[in-house]
Amino acid sequence: MKKIILLLFCVNTCFAQLYNGNFESIQTNTVTSKTFFNSWSGVVYGSDTSSISNSGNYAAKVWSWYYYSPGYMSYGPPLNSLDKLMGGGLPVSAKPTAVNGFYKFDSTNIMTKDSAYIFLALKKWNTTTNKRDTIAFCWKKLPPVNIYTPFSFTIPYINSMLQPDSMVLIFATDDSYLSSSGSPVKNVCSTSTNGNCAYFYIDDLSLSGPAGLTNIYGNKLSSGVFPNPASDEINVKFNRFIIASDNPVFTLYNAAGQKITDIKQVEGSSIKFDTKHLCNGVYFYTLKLNNETLSGKFVVSRNG
Numbered sequence: 001m002k003k004i005i006l007l008l009f010c011v012n013t014c015f016a017q018l019y020n021g022n023f024e025s026i027q028t029n030t031v032t033s034k035t036f037f038n039s040w041s042g043v044v045y046g047s048d049t050s051s052i053s054n055s056g057n058y059a060a061k062v063w064s065w066y067y068y069s070p071g072y073m074s075y076g077p078p079l080n081s082l083d084k085l086m087g088g089g090l091p092v093s094a095k096p097t098a099v100n101g102f103y104k105f106d107s108t109n110i111m112t113k114d115s116a117y118i119f120l121a122l123k124k125w126n127t128t129t130n131k132r133d134t135i136a137f138c139w140k141k142l143p144p145v146n147i148y149t150p151f152s153f154t155i156p157y158i159n160s161m162l163q164p165d166s167m168v169l170i171f172a173t174d175d176s177y178l179s180s181s182g183s184p185v186k187n188v189c190s191t192s193t194n195g196n197c198a199y200f201y202i203d204d205l206s207l208s209g210p211a212g213l214t215n216i217y218g219n220k221l222s223s224g225v226f227p228n229p230a231s232d233e234i235n236v237k238f239n240r241f242i243i244a245s246d247n248p249v250f251t252l253y254n255a256a257g258q259k260i261t262d263i264k265q266v267e268g269s270s271i272k273f274d275t276k277h278l279c280n281g282v283y284f285y286t287l288k289l290n291n292e293t294l295s296g297k298f299v300v301s302r303n304g
Contacts, residue, residue: 018075018167019090021101021205023049023058027243039075039090039269046071046173052201054102054148059203064173067195072172076269090269091166091224091237096122098208100152106199107144109190116142116200120155122164125226135162148203165224166237169205173198223287223294229301230275236285236296237270246289253284275300 025038026049036042036049037060046065053059062071076090105116122136136157189197224237242248248266252273253259260278263271266287278300286295 018205018207022056023060023203024056026058040073041076042073043071045069047073050201054203059201060171062171062173062200063196064189064198065196067189070173072170075167075169091222092164094209095163096155096207096209098152098154100150100208101205102148102150102203103142104146104148104201105142105144106146109193109197116144118142118151118153122155122167124162124165127227135159135164148201165226171200171202173200223296225296225298229299231300231302232274232276233272234275234298235270235272238287242266242268242289249288251286251288255282
């Protein structure tokens with residue numbers, strides 16, 4: 001039987017925001033024309049906005065469609081399969097201690113038993129191996145419920161000395177695509193339906209931080225840089241999607257405050273540029289949107 005999943009994964013960069021966890025900010029994807037939540041991505045079928053919310057005007061919804069096909073959505077840029085989604089996501093910079101939220105799972109017209117599952121993994125970029133190390137992993141099983149019900153679970157760290165540097169969340173209606181077999185469960189939805197079932201609603205997500213502080217990861221625009229120090233190339237990741245209507249301008253400065261370049265073609269959740277022409281030293285950047293500005297810095301360092 002298919003299982004509803006919320007996967008929280010972390011990738012590599014360095015800041016801490018869970019943007020739009022209340023699912024109240026909506027935008028239209030210029031590529032797919034799909035209206036969805038800012039900083040979140042959903043498949044064309046099997047994910048959508050919903051007015052059935054725990055609070056506010058909207059909640060997220062994923063469901064099984066065409067009798068067995070999984071619906072899913074992710075925190076971060078759009079990718080075309082669940083296995084690739086695990087390598088996506090957006091950065092964090094503080095160490096979360098717990099995951100909190102509200103969910104509702106409608107098991108009507110599902111042919112066999114089902115449950116909701118929450119999986120979490122936090123990762124950190126390893127500058128020695130140039131790979132992502134998993135520093136926390138856990139999962140939680142949630143039963144079907146007809147009304148919004150709170151959930152919360154503590155994040156167990158494999159290495160408590162390290163701080164994660166990015167995060168992915170994935171909601172899905174089938175975990176078989178995340179298994180080694182990669183084979184979906186057939187005929188999950190009853191043949192008496194139109195092929196849709198296993199509706200999973202999620203709302204009011206938050207992360208708790210040290211000393212029990214909740215919602216420390218707010219909606220403020222943030223960024224992270226990797227690798228840092230850099231030699232030939234730098235990646236700057238943002239904690240939300242940047243779209244053309246934000247009127248973005250990314251500006252790079254040297255340590256003396258002199259402008260090196262402006263980049264106005266910024267869309268998506270990251271920007272990558274060549275640093276081979278930059279001398280060793282400290283560099284600063286800003287990203288200006290309509291009503292917000294962020295700043296950050298990175299180091300270029302080469303041997304010889």
